[in-house]
Amino acid sequence: MSLPGLHAHLESGRGDRLPVRTKQYIQNLLKLNMEAPFGPEWSDEEKIKRRDMVAPEARYIFVHEVSDEDADKALELRDVERPCNCKGSIVGFVHYRFTLEEEVPVLYVYELQLEHRAQGKGLGKFLMQLIELIASQRNSLLILLLFQNGMGAVVLTVQRANPMAMNFYICKLRYTIAAISPSKVNPLGPEKNYEILCKSLDNEAQAVLEVFQLDKALLCIPGSLDTSTYAVNLA
């Protein structure tokens, strides 16, 4: 696949089949991107993430960067229906799982992590569109075996101290704060550091996971992805 400024090769993976070097890569990128948003909670969170990362249920999409020359070669080989073995180093990944939330089958995005140099090129948006496509596939054998009817929604968790990601999901990709998110379940309770976001794919899931959000318009100021905007409006 190609985006302006980035040629990439996508590869799937499973948590219990990750090569040692890939595990190391994931740990390093997670620390680099997430230590700041988690703050003092990071050391506990890092242990949980290291365990989650290698679970058999963990599904991955890895993004390998491809050089301009290799991208040209891949195109030529595609014309003669031959695969190109020309993937470069990993620049990001998605970790997702098929699971249940409030008895609704959902695709839960555990992580979407891109290296700094791969950010802002449309890759995050592309990967989330791919995730929504995977979730909406009703003819996947795995999904049919596990859940019979396909996924009702895509769900994910975002740290409130990560306003760029909040903006990305809510304002750019039209995710909503889920009815199961702490701020919706107990609005007057102690403030949690995270929100659970969702995008429903059918009416049944929408009825369970989404609440009418009058505040959504207030969360997204049109045309703005200023990192301070979301935090201010959510507060």
Ligand SMILES: CC(C)(COP(=O)(O)OP(=O)(O)OC[C@H]1O[C@@H](n2cnc3c(N)ncnc32)[C@H](O)[C@@H]1OP(=O)(O)O)[C@@H](O)C(=O)NCCC(=O)NCCS
């Ligand atoms: C959050 C993240 C996944 C977004 O992916 P990305 O590839 O950088 O975002 P995209 O390039 O696909 O951008 C999608 C839209 O958001 C906008 N956008 C993304 N990052 C932006 C930024 N830092 N500043 C301004 N706009 C930004 C783009 O302009 C684009 O808008 P458009 O569709 O109107 O053109 C990525 O930046 C990342 O990995 N960040 C660090 C880890 C992280 O926070 N992960 C999320 C944890 S839940």
